[in-house]
Amino acid sequence: MDQFVWRVLPLLTILISFFVFFYFQNSDTAQLYPIIKLPRNQCSLLPHHHFWISSKRIVTPQGIISGSVEINEGRIVSVVEGYGKQGQSKQEEIIDYGDAVIMPGLIDVHVHLDEPGRTEWEGFDTGTRAAAAGGVTTVVDMPLNNYPTTVSKETLKLKLDAAEDKIYVDVGFWGGLVPENALNLTILDELLSAGVLGVKSFMCPSGINDFPMTTIDHIKAGLSVLAKYKRPIVVHSELVQDDGNDSEHDDNRDPHDYLTYLNTRPPSWEEAAIRQLVGVSKDTGIGGSLEGAHIHIVHLSDSSASLDLIKEAKSRGDSISVETCPHYLAFTSEEIPNGDTRFKCSPPIRDAQNKDKLWEAVLEGHIDLLTTDHSPTVPELKLLEEGDFLKAWGGISSLQFNLPVTWSYGKKYGLTIEQLSLLWSKRPAALAGIESKGTIEVGNHADIVVWQPEQEFDLDDNYPVFIKHYELSAYMGSRLSGKVLDTYVRGNLVFKDGKHAPSACGVQILAT
Numbered sequence: 290m291d292q293f294v295w296r297v298l299p300l301l302t303i304l305i306s307f308f309v310f311f312y313f314q315n316s317d318t319a320q321l322y323p324i325i326k327l328p329r330n331q332c333s334l335l336p337h338h339h340f341w342i343s344s345k346r347i348v349t350p351q352g353i354i355s356g357s358v359e360i361n362e363g364r365i366v367s368v369v370e371g372y373g374k375q376g377q378s379k380q381e382e383i384i385d386y387g388d389a390v391i392m393p394g395l396i397d398v399h400v401h402l403d404e405p406g407r408t409e410w411e412g413f414d415t416g417t418r419a420a421a422a423g424g425v426t427t428v429v430d431m432p433l434n435n436y437p438t439t440v441s442k443e444t445l446k447l448k449l450d451a452a453e454d455k456i457y458v459d460v461g462f463w464g465g466l467v468p469e470n471a472l473n474l475t476i477l478d479e480l481l482s483a484g485v486l487g488v489k490s491f492m493c494p495s496g497i498n499d500f501p502m503t504t505i506d507h508i509k510a511g512l513s514v515l516a517k518y519k520r521p522i523v524v525h526s527e528l529v530q531d532d533g534n535d536s537e538h539d540d541n542r543d544p545h546d547y548l549t550y551l552n553t554r555p556p557s558w559e560e561a562a563i564r565q566l567v568g569v570s571k572d573t574g575i576g577g578s579l580e581g582a583h584i585h586i587v588h589l590s591d592s593s594a595s596l597d598l599i600k601e602a603k604s605r606g607d608s609i610s611v612e613t614c615p616h617y618l619a620f621t622s623e624e625i626p627n628g629d630t631r632f633k634c635s636p637p638i639r640d641a642q643n644k645d646k647l648w649e650a651v652l653e654g655h656i657d658l659l660t661t662d663h664s665p666t667v668p669e670l671k672l673l674e675e676g677d678f679l680k681a682w683g684g685i686s687s688l689q690f691n692l693p694v695t696w697s698y699g700k701k702y703g704l705t706i707e708q709l710s711l712l713w714s715k716r717p718a719a720l721a722g723i724e725s726k727g728t729i730e731v732g733n734h735a736d737i738v739v740w741q742p743e744q745e746f747d748l749d750d751n752y753p754v755f756i757k758h759y760e761l762s763a764y765m766g767s768r769l770s771g772k773v774l775d776t777y778v779r780g781n782l783v784f785k786d787g788k789h790a791p792s793a794c795g796v797q798i799l800a801t
């Protein structure tokens with residue numbers, strides 16, 4: 290027995306620890322990637338990291354409660370019901386927010402931050418400052434509009450390096466599915482293994498030459514790899530049909546008239562793309578050949594045939610979901626002024642009847658989540674002076690405003706704060722497979738937004754906006770309700786009263 294204890298056991302222990310180490314190093318979940326270890330008090334506008342926040346309105350999975358949330362070392366350690374009844378804490382460690390709402394931080398899984406390569410369009414610094422100021426505690430960055438596009442493990446590394454030391458909230462990354470890696474699945478496998486949370490593809494031209502569109506066969510090939518990683522593909526679902534009035538060749542249409550642009554991208558483009566996608570999603574159900582893969586349709590604008598196809602696919606058990614964006618829920622084609630290219634995006638903002646039906650689908654749960662599709666550019670490409678809807682860059686700039694916009698317009702349709710939290714936090718976290726985020730529950734990251742739904746404000750030049758080209762945002766000039774007061778990321782107070790904590794503090798890149 291002694292022989293065993295003194296000779297074999299130590300060897301066995303070493304072998305087991307090596308196995309455990311290498312297993313977790315290569316496990317296929319997106320590991321957290323701590324990028325900075327500043328002393329905690331530099332990561333927060335608060336002097337301490339064990340404290341309570343209390344309010345009469347705390348959004349929890351069990352509903353809205355009055356009470357307190359205990360935060361320590363970046364995590365939620367207790368949630369106590371009953372306003373003023375928090376545990377044994379010294380008075381100065383309790384931050385009382387009165388009747389302001391304490392809610393899980395927003396998770397925006399569709400943003401284009403454009404870095405590296407097009408930092409003049411946005412960049413991690415201004416983009417994540419705007420996120421923090423808007424109560425967004427995690428963003429998932431798209432693989433295009435940055436240069437080079439993120440379509441391999443090497444280009445993902447360029448992104449992680451560019452983001453380091455510049456981020457004010459947690460950041461995750463989508464990879465890109467393009468013909469090149471769809472036809473060489475080893476590249477795609479390496480990209481997923483390197484930690485992207487899923488992949489993005491376009492079924493029509495993306496507007497960026499170095500991010501080519503994919504066919505349904507490319508998507509099918511990609512799904513076979515995604516099934517292995519249990520990760521989603523998020524798809525720009527428009528397929529060019531010949532019924533779009535191609536105004537390029539019909540030059541008597543006025544390019545300053547929004548309807549000219551609207552008529553070039555009819556709902557049939559979304560319907561055609563989604564019809565192909567649901568033809569594939571049937572294999573993603575339980576027992577299907579693509580079980581484990583998930584198809585997510587981004588920025589749905591068509592509330593009719595396209596949505597019906599998605600509902601039908603969901604009802605038969607396909608692993609499929611859909612998002613829409615605040616601009617489709619706030620604006621209508623009838624009200625877009627001539628030449629105001631700030632409102633150009635693809636798919637296009639449609640009419641008032643469509644907007645009402647989109648809200649109905651959101652409130653009935655047929656639309657799973659909301660994102661901003663923050664897709665900024667520089668003034669030279671937005672062509673606001675020229676006002677040419679056909680030539681201008683398509684993309685709405687809005688990352689800092691999603692909470693007040695969703696609330697201001699949603700409350701008129703009966704949207705509740707609980708529904709808003711599901712749409713902007715819990716479900717986006719589930720789509721991106723980001724654990725420990727999206728709800729206020731013990732053990733989760735203390736990612737929290739404190740906001741005042743009843744407080745109105747004018748989004749004008751006096752309002753502290755951190756988006757780089759805020760003057761190109763379609764929301765400027767709006768009067769909104771729902772003011773963000775404080776934002777916490779992993780227990781760090783990263784934004785308060787227009788001020789940010791130093792960048793890269795206590796936030797992490799969600800990738801290996």
Ligand SMILES: NC(=O)NC(NC(N)=O)C(=O)[O-]
Binds near residue numbers: 433588633635
């Ligand atoms: N390259 C882009 O950012 N395109 C974006 N543009 C929009 N939505 O108008 C998008 O998400 O499709």
Ligand SMILES: [Zn+2]
Binds near residue numbers: 587
């Ligand atoms: Zn898109």
Ligand SMILES: [Zn+2]
Binds near residue numbers: 399431662663664
């Ligand atoms: Zn986009």
